[in-house]
Amino acid sequence: MTKLNWGMIGGGEGSQIGPAHRLGAQADGHFTFAAGALDIDADKGRAYAQSLGVAADRAYGNWQEMLDGEKGREDRIDLVTVATPNSTHYEITKAFLEAGFNVLCEKPMTMTVEEGEDIVRTAEATGRICAVNYCYSAYPMVRHMRHMVASGELGAIRCVVANFSHGHHADAGDADNPRVRWRYDPAMAGVSGQMADCGIHALNLATFITGDEVTTLSADFASTIPSRVLEDDAMVNFRLSKGTIGRLWTSTIAIGRMHGLDIQVFGEKGGVRWHSEQPGQVWYTRLNGRTEIIEKGEGGISEMAAHVSRVPIAHPEGFPLAVANIYVDLAAAIRARRDGTPLDPAADHFPKAEAGLRSMASVYATVASAKADGAWVDARPPMYR
Amino acid sequence: MTKLNWGMIGGGEGSQIGPAHRLGAQADGHFTFAAGALDIDADKGRAYAQSLGVAADRAYGNWQEMLDGEKGREDRIDLVTVATPNSTHYEITKAFLEAGFNVLCEKPMTMTVEEGEDIVRTAEATGRICAVNYCYSAYPMVRHMRHMVASGELGAIRCVVANFSHGHHADAGDADNPRVRWRYDPAMAGVSGQMADCGIHALNLATFITGDEVTTLSADFASTIPSRVLEDDAMVNFRLSKGTIGRLWTSTIAIGRMHGLDIQVFGEKGGVRWHSEQPGQVWYTRLNGRTEIIEKGEGGISEMAAHVSRVPIAHPEGFPLAVANIYVDLAAAIRARRDGTPLDPAADHFPKAEAGLRSMASVYATVASAKADGAWVDARPPMYR
Amino acid sequence: MTKLNWGMIGGGEGSQIGPAHRLGAQADGHFTFAAGALDIDADKGRAYAQSLGVAADRAYGNWQEMLDGEKGREDRIDLVTVATPNSTHYEITKAFLEAGFNVLCEKPMTMTVEEGEDIVRTAEATGRICAVNYCYSAYPMVRHMRHMVASGELGAIRCVVANFSHGHHADAGDADNPRVRWRYDPAMAGVSGQMADCGIHALNLATFITGDEVTTLSADFASTIPSRVLEDDAMVNFRLSKGTIGRLWTSTIAIGRMHGLDIQVFGEKGGVRWHSEQPGQVWYTRLNGRTEIIEKGEGGISEMAAHVSRVPIAHPEGFPLAVANIYVDLAAAIRARRDGTPLDPAADHFPKAEAGLRSMASVYATVASAKADGAWVDARPPMYR
Amino acid sequence: MTKLNWGMIGGGEGSQIGPAHRLGAQADGHFTFAAGALDIDADKGRAYAQSLGVAADRAYGNWQEMLDGEKGREDRIDLVTVATPNSTHYEITKAFLEAGFNVLCEKPMTMTVEEGEDIVRTAEATGRICAVNYCYSAYPMVRHMRHMVASGELGAIRCVVANFSHGHHADAGDADNPRVRWRYDPAMAGVSGQMADCGIHALNLATFITGDEVTTLSADFASTIPSRVLEDDAMVNFRLSKGTIGRLWTSTIAIGRMHGLDIQVFGEKGGVRWHSEQPGQVWYTRLNGRTEIIEKGEGGISEMAAHVSRVPIAHPEGFPLAVANIYVDLAAAIRARRDGTPLDPAADHFPKAEAGLRSMASVYATVASAKADGAWVDARPPMYR
Ligand SMILES: NC(=O)c1ccc[n+]([C@@H]2O[C@H](COP(=O)([O-])OP(=O)(O)OC[C@H]3O[C@@H](n4cnc5c(N)ncnc54)[C@H](O)[C@@H]3O)[C@@H](O)[C@H]2O)c1
Ligand SMILES: NC(=O)c1ccc[n+]([C@@H]2O[C@H](COP(=O)([O-])OP(=O)(O)OC[C@H]3O[C@@H](n4cnc5c(N)ncnc54)[C@H](O)[C@@H]3O)[C@@H](O)[C@H]2O)c1
Ligand SMILES: NC(=O)c1ccc[n+]([C@@H]2O[C@H](COP(=O)([O-])OP(=O)(O)OC[C@H]3O[C@@H](n4cnc5c(N)ncnc54)[C@H](O)[C@@H]3O)[C@@H](O)[C@H]2O)c1
Ligand SMILES: NC(=O)c1ccc[n+]([C@@H]2O[C@H](COP(=O)([O-])OP(=O)(O)OC[C@H]3O[C@@H](n4cnc5c(N)ncnc54)[C@H](O)[C@@H]3O)[C@@H](O)[C@H]2O)c1
Structure with a gap:
């Protein structure tokens, strides 16, 4: 396997979705982060890209520069992610597709239906991939629910109920804060506020899982x-x-809901329920049967779910990111030692050999105690007594 | 930022913990996966490392070869992860430390207390980092509990209760399956079975969060x-x-517990509770107060927790791995198109431009309907009507 | 306190709601079950009432007989509960109000709005109490939410979300079962099926908690x-x-939902959430604050909640019914002994003196063991060794 | 069915457990509350008993009076409940058994093992029932777990894990409060504090469910x-x-646990888990199977569980007590009207005919709106427009 080259537009320092794309693109080792135009401020974008390991000549000041720069290269990027504010998605996505790049565009893909149709036609015409980051559809158990519907396990689907409600914009006193206000201002956000921002994810899930399309609505x-x-x-x-x-x-005013994305699908033969805050389980009830909990990683899970789950049954779905945190600390510690700079105290909480030793001494102590009918024994390693 | 070089011993194809290390080391872009001796079978290990993007001359047949190969290089690895079976940890870790490498060793670090003391002394003597993969201590909210104890918020700690119980080895009929049997056989597993395998994580959490050490036990x-x-x-x-x-x-015989790692810490002034199956929340109760739910990503979270959390409050902690799944599919799709090979059907569930368009049309339809007092309207994009 | 006399119409043997009324009316000792016309079958109704302790002359064959019989008595019933099928509520309730009785009518109170207005006017004219069994509004924590709104703790209420969804009528194969079919047949159920049966509870909760009324709807x-x-x-x-x-x-087709009645109320200053399946807690989040769990029985709960909660904080809300079960068994055992009849084996699981003794012996054993540093000790009472 | 006569010793006004016994004894209508010596203060006890409907001549000043008074009566009580402080249980229970009464004694039954053996022997000798109020064993789902073990569904039981932990005595500042202090003072509480008070319930559950006895312990x-x-x-x-x-x-110092009584039973063929705070469900996992949720009231539940559950599947186990609350309010309202006294405002939250009418008007509005494709309609009853 040779790695693919990946580039990113938007997602600069402090952005909300940028880090998830960088973790996502690099985690499995398929992509090298090769190019970027990360910020509306050209200098900040260039500097930040380099701080993340992008070569200087591919740390671009804006997306037009990036398009020009990448177009001509032998090792041009295989995929570009568009993670800029909504109003720019159409123009950037279209330009990159036409120049022959594959694109992963953030949602919403465009500001209007006409633009959306144009992107679909452009992708068809150019033969390039244009994907949209409806990332909740990529949770293993969401994929498994799609499988359950497709395989007929639930029978014909009678009803689907999807929610995406949070309370993060409930503060009237905060409503004029520019970071919040633009979302409810048609001049900046377009025709819709919360529906276009979050409702769209729930709606996409409903169609993704049922394998169907919305025809009418009220x-x-x-x-x-x-x-x-x-x-x-x-x-x-x-x-x-x-x-x-x-x-x-x-x-957005449901105070107390943190990330209230959940979905319930009811068919003739059974129902399934999933909550994004507990993404590793599906609650499944067969008609006239008991509720069963389908676990991430259980034997016999569908191929389409297994394909995107790398954790065995005895580990929570997000577990690899806890392991990643150890590596984050280690990178900081290695660099600090190498460069002779002080280590950020916040990075100095990774487990060290002393922890490995102390636990081993405790294990030996438990063995000795259990053999001695529960006698109390010293659990410290000799060198620390 | 230049990337650091990373190597891995063990964690071959089909191994349990290997994928988590690869995701963990690469996710944040700090490390390039540069070298590996991944399998007890030299050929399989070499082939697998290359399939993951390791250069042929650094895809080693065993750890001794790797030690020799890396020792002499300019661009030698900055960190090696030891993810082989327990009985080999000591020898490999010691050898790499002595050759001047930083090591992240899987738990348990050694088979005996004496070996453990030797590793601690070797790390001190060589000035290298020796870390142990007690990865649960790296969850942001676990770090935050450590902060709460250290800052005195909970007062003196009276009691800590930790469990790590699952039911994955409960099948008596399976007890002679070699993949299970060795764990309860002293010839292979050493002095302890479940305590050394899982109990050790719970014990480490208890000391990590309280910032204290075990003195005696029964x-x-x-x-x-x-x-x-x-x-x-x-x-x-x-x-x-x-x-x-x-x-x-x-x-290991608690049938129904999937990954039953949880911890409760009770102090003079308050108590906290955390479950690994819902890692983004801590349940906190002040003395004579109500239970409060501390959320990952909430404002004012401690520095040591914020340092390892990259998701904003409105997203679940494991969210970036769902995004990663989109990239896994895209890598497969890009390669299939490039190479003219068929795309694995299991990889063909990523959201495409059509999904982006359809949701946009639905959003427009909701706007039109809401303006028309809830009239039912067509939600399909014109091109799909 | 002298007891009040209580009578019941409907709620015969095997009926769904009958037992809840009998438990409810008698639990607190305010009412004596004095009269009843419990069944559409006069003989069965008379026999069943007597088996429940109603005197023979007040175990009536139908409600007209009961009205006549009670009207003239000195010790006439102080309250009558109407728990018959919906279509009879209006006629019975009206007749009893006009004869000067207080009435607790099951929901829905009437079949039409006109009848409903007539009942309201009749109650006013007669000066009698006419209550309706919207029993969910009587949970202590629901009352407490009402208090929170009334006291202004949540600010002006922006949004209320109420669900009552279950899956008990999801079986298409069962749709022609007469016990299910009538509910969806206008000839028998009137204008509405699930909305009139269950939705009405959720709607009532929404108005009860907010202290407001529904003006328009779609x-x-x-x-x-x-x-x-x-x-x-x-x-x-x-x-x-x-x-x-x-x-x-x-x-009614939400397969997997057992008793999905829940409500969320979002105000300017905070939000509250309550689920009928966990009725003892309210989840409360202040604007910009953490979610707090308000517990049944906690200190400082509102007067209107405390008034209907008799359990101290350390006991679950439904606890007295577990105690009641002990008394159910004891009544059976006492009667069997008295009458020399065999005891129903299902009633023979109440804890006996032997259980009291065995646990006491265990407690003594724990004390002895703890004093002896955890030594293993015999836990059996001497007489059972 | 003629009612049985019931008496109570202890459980005076403001006592913790008294109300649960009164609700429990009366709910099902088996017992008439006929006699009582409710308080250590004779006058208060007599007055309180009368306020609860006990006749003046059977509202006794102390238990000796009550024993004398009841012994000679034709209509003597069939059962006496002993709900006084622990140190008095033995003497009172023994005296009543010897006089030929059936007794339900609160836990712990006695202060010593010797006393316990004496009670067991006395009950045998007199042929009277002596029961102990281990009330958690009477929850329907706890009985069902007992059935599952007895029937062999879980295979031989390997391990049982029981907890009963709360945080209600965690306040060091409150430790000298007499209401708390006596519990940890051997002069008043005997040999054990929390173990005898709460641990004993958990231990009893473990033996009740497994149908087995404790032999040794540490x-x-x-x-x-x-x-x-x-x-x-x-x-x-x-x-x-x-x-x-x-x-x-x-x-008792587990701050944040409200009523942490739970139990897990693991057998060769499956495991079950139950929490007292969610008493209507058992989580059941068959060996190598998925976790299933067994619901109170589901079809085919065991006879010994069904015997103590009166609620159909679509209602929560504690539901009849919510209904009871309506009756509590109605009794207050009826008495206030009868006596011309003002109604306690806390009792004036029961649903009235107006609520019945308003919801009916809303149901009609939903029907009209649904027929008119969701048009917005007025939901108010004409008389309130
Ligand atoms: N899929 C999801 O769940 C999800 C979640 C959050 C955000 N989003 C989407 O991601 C996009 C970005 O949202 P965000 O919350 O990260 O926004 P943000 O405001 O936090 O960050 C936007 C970033 O883009 C940069 N930028 C702006 N204009 C640019 C331009 N012309 N060229 C290059 N960089 C530019 C900014 O400097 C900033 O770094 C939005 O379309 C949003 O809808 C999706
Ligand atoms: N931190 C955690 O939570 C966690 C979780 C699971 C496993 N572990 C630890 O990780 C280690 C590996 O466990 P696993 O479950 O992945 O085991 P596994 O049997 O699934 O995989 C072991 C891998 O190591 C390879 N290997 C064996 N001997 C080797 C050698 N001498 N040189 C190179 N490769 C070799 C094997 O070919 C295999 O690919 C163990 O020490 C285990 O305790 C830790
Ligand atoms: N408040 C609630 O939560 C709740 C819950 C369930 C039922 N209900 C209501 O309670 C009422 C009864 O419902 P159910 O489910 O118990 O019905 P059911 O069919 O189970 O029982 C009805 C009982 O009424 C008796 N009966 C019928 N006609 C009678 C008559 N003319 N005179 C005397 N007795 C008669 C029947 O013999 C039977 O015993 C309905 O109005 C229903 O909407 C309310
Ligand atoms: N089964 C359970 O779950 C449970 C729960 C709580 C209490 N209990 C038990 O119930 C018993 C009472 O506990 P409580 O918490 O209700 O105590 P409490 O102190 O709240 O009430 C005790 C009551 O008994 C009365 N009393 C005391 N001595 C008396 C006497 N000699 N004669 C008559 N009345 C007397 C007091 O006046 C008071 O009304 C204890 O044995 C306790 O262990 C059991």
Whole structure:
């Protein structure tokens, strides 16, 4: 396997979604982070890209420079991720597709339906891949629910209920904070606020899992904070092409909901439920049966779920990122030692040989105690007594 | 930032912990996977390393070859991970430390206390880092609990209760399966079964969070399946140096527990509870107060927790791995197109431009419907009507 | 305190709601079960009432007899509960109110709005109490949420989301079973199926907790099983008089939901959430604060909640019914001994003196062992060694 | 069915366990509350009993009076409950058994093992029932777990893990409060603190569910608050007669645990788990199978569970007590009207005819709206428009 080259537009320092793309692209070792135009501020973008290991000549000041620079290279990037604000997605995505690049575009892919159709046609015409980052559809157990529907295990699907509600924009006092305000301002956010921002994920999940498409819908929007023009709370009733009833609630003023993305799918023969805050389990109930918990990594899970799960059953789905944290600390410690610089105290919590020794001494102590009918024994390694 | 070079011993194809190390080392882009001796079978190890992008001359047949090969290089690895079976950890770790390499060793670090002391002394003598992969201590919220104890928020710690119990070795009919049997056979596993395998993580967490050390303990071991010599269920009572009472239960026959690692810490002024299956939250109760849920990513989280969390509050801790799954699929799709080979159907579930378009059309439909008092409207993009 | 006399119409042997009324009316000792017309079959009703301790002359064959019989008595019933099928509520309730009785009527109170207005006016005219059994509003923590809204703790209420969805009528094969079919047949159930049966509870909770009334609404109904005329799944968007947005989903085909009644109330200053399946807790999040769990029985709970909670903090809300089960067994055992009849084996699981003795011996053993540093000791009472 | 007569000793006004006994004895209508000596203060006890409906001549000043008074009556009580402080249980229970009464004694039954043996022998000699209020064993799902073990569904039981830990005595500042202090003072509480108070319930559950007895044990006790002599935290390892391993943790300083009574039973063929805070479900995992949730009231539940559950599947186990709360309010309202006294405002939250009417109007509105494709309609009853 040779690595593929990857580039990124947007996702600069302090951005919300940037880190997830860098972790995501590099974790499995398929992609080298080779090029980037990461920031609206050209200098900051160039500097940050280099600090992340991108070569100086591929740390670009803006996406047009990047398009020009990459187009001509032998080792041009195989994939570009577009993680800039929404209004720029269409232009950038289109330009890169036309220049023959594969694109992963953040959601929403475009600002209008016409632009969306144009992107679909451009991808077809150029034969390039244009993907959209509906990342919740990539959780192993979400894929498994899609399999369950496709395989007929649930029978015809009668009803799908999807929510994506949080409370992070509930503060009326914060409504004029520019970081929040633009989201409810049609001049900046377009036709829709919360529906376009979060509801769209829930709707995509509903169609992804059922393998169906939305045909008609009816919506009720509310702007619960007076200064807002666009909706901060919405309810949508919809129908899928095969007759499934759909219900979707999305809100930004649901104080107490942290990341309230969940979905329930009810068929003739069974129902399944999944919550993004506990992504490793699906609650499955067969008609007239008991609720069963399908576990990430259990034997016999569908191929499409297994394909994206690398953890064995006895480990939580997010476990590799805890391991990654050890490496983050180690990189800091190695660099500090190498460069003779002080180690950031926050990075000095990784387990050291002393921890390895102390636990081993404790294990030996448990063995000795158990043999002696529970007698209390010293658990310290001799060198620390 | 230039990348550091990383190598791995063990963790071959199909191994349990190998993938987590590769994801962990590469996710943040600090390390390039440069060298490896991945398998007990030299040929399989060489081939697998190359399939993962390691250069042919650094895809070694065994660890001695790797030690020799790396020792002399300019661009020698900055860190080596030892993820082989337990009985080899000591020898390999010691050899690499002595040759001047930093090591991340899997747990348990050694088979005996004497070996453990030797590793601690070797690390000191050589000035190299020797870390141990007690990875649960690297979850952001576990670090935050450590901060809470250290800062005095909980007062003096009275009691810590840690469990790590699962049911994955509960099948008596499976007890003679070689993949299970060796764990309860002293000839292969050493003095302890489940305590050394899992209990050790729980014990390490107890000391990590309290910032204290185990002084004395009393244990009760049981081998509930007759053919087993070593314990498959253990209870340990212990004392920490500052007087804290400790309770630790660990089991492999707790049918129904998937990954039952949890910890509770009770101090004079408050208590905290954490479960590995829901790693993004800590349940915190102040003395005479209500239980509060501390959320990953909330404002004002301690520096030592923030340092290892890259997700903003509105996203689950394991979220970047869902994003990574999109990239896994894209890498497969890009390679298939490039090479003219068929795409694995299991990799063809990433969201495409059509999905981006369809959701955008639905958003527009919700806006139109909401404006029309909930009238039902067509939600399909014109090109798909 | 002298006891009040209580009577019941409907709720015969095997009925669904009958037992809850008998437990409910008698538990606190306020009411004596004095009269009843419990069954559509007069003989069965008379026999069953007597088997429950009602005197023969007050075990009536139908409600008209009961009305006549009670009207003239000195010790006439102080309250009558109407727990018959829906279509009879209006007639019976009206007749008893007019004869000067207080009435607790099951929901729905009437079949039409006109009848409902008539009952309201009749109650006013007669000066009698007419209550309706919206029993979920009587959970202590639901009352406490009402208090939180009334006291202004949550600020103006922006949004209320209520669900009552279960999967108990999801079996298409069972749809023609008469016990299920009538619910979806307008000839028998009236204008509405699931909305009138369950949705009505959720809607009542929404108005009870917010202390407000529904002004306008928009609904989407579906009959997901072809043979059904009335809805088995419904979504309602509504507005309360003070501007609160409402969302209500109710379903009978949500396979896997057992008793999915829950409610979320979001105000300017905080949000609260409650689930009927865990009725003793309210999840409360202040604006910009952490989620806190308000516990049944905690100090300082509101007066209106405390008034209906008799369990101290360290006991679950339903605890007295576990105690009641001991008394159920004891009554059976006492009667069997008295009458020389064999005891139903299912009633012979109450704890006996032997259990009291054995645990005491175990407690003494723990004390002895703890004093002896954990030595293993015999835990059996001498008489059983 | 004629009612049985019931009497109570202890459980006076403001006592902790008294209300649960009164609710428990009366709920099912088997017992009439006929006699009582409820308080250590004779006058208060007599007054309180009468306020609860006990006749003046059977509202006794102390238990000796009650024994004398009841002994001679035709309609003497069929059962007496002893709910006084622990040190009085033995004397009272013994006296009533010897006089030919059936007794339900609170736990712990006696202060010493010798006394316990004496009670067992007395009950045998007199042929009277002596029961002990281990009420958790009477939850329907606990009984069902007992059935699962007895029927062999779980195979031989390897391990049982029981906890009963709370944090209600964790306040060092409160340790000298007399209501707390006596529990840790051997002069008042006897040989054991938390083990005798709460651990005993967990231990009883372990033996009840497994149908086995404790043979040997080893304990570790701690008094984490310096002024305490008796334990406030204890860990017990035990063995049952058939070889089952037992683990029991009990604590009063586990800040944040409200009523932490839970039990896990692991057999050769499966495991079950139950938590007292969610008493209506058992989590059941067959060997090599998925976790299934057994629901209160599901079809085919064991006879011994069904016998003590009166709620159908679609209602939570504690539901009848919510209904009871409606009756509590109604009794207050009826008495206030009858007596012309003002109604306690806390009792004025029961649903009235207006609520019945308003919901009916809303149901009609949903029907009209659904028929009109979701048009917004007025939901108010005409008389309130
Ligand atoms: N898939 C998901 O779950 C998810 C989650 C969060 C955000 N998003 C999407 O990701 C996109 C970015 O959102 P965010 O929250 O990270 O925004 P952000 O404001 O936090 O960051 C945007 C970044 O893009 C840079 N940028 C802006 N304009 C640029 C340009 N013309 N060229 C290069 N860089 C530019 C900014 O400097 C900044 O670093 C949005 O489209 C958003 O909808 C998706
Ligand atoms: N930190 C954790 O949470 C965690 C979790 C699982 C395993 N582990 C530890 O990781 C280690 C490996 O466990 P596993 O479950 O992945 O084992 P495994 O049997 O699944 O894999 C072991 C791998 O090491 C290779 N190997 C064996 N001997 C070798 C040698 N001499 N040189 C090179 N490669 C060799 C094997 O070919 C195989 O690929 C163990 O020490 C285990 O305790 C830790
Ligand atoms: N508040 C709640 O949560 C709740 C829950 C369940 C049922 N309910 C309501 O309670 C009522 C009864 O429901 P159910 O499920 O118990 O019904 P059911 O069919 O199980 O029982 C009805 C009982 O009424 C008796 N009966 C019928 N007609 C009678 C008559 N004319 N006179 C005397 N007795 C008569 C029947 O013999 C039977 O015993 C319904 O109105 C229902 O909506 C309310
Ligand atoms: N089964 C359980 O789960 C459970 C729960 C709580 C308490 N209990 C037990 O119930 C018993 C009472 O506990 P409590 O918490 O209710 O105590 P409490 O102190 O709250 O109440 C004790 C009551 O008994 C009365 N009393 C005391 N001495 C008396 C006497 N000689 N004659 C008549 N009345 C007398 C007091 O006046 C008071 O009303 C204890 O044995 C306790 O262990 C059991």
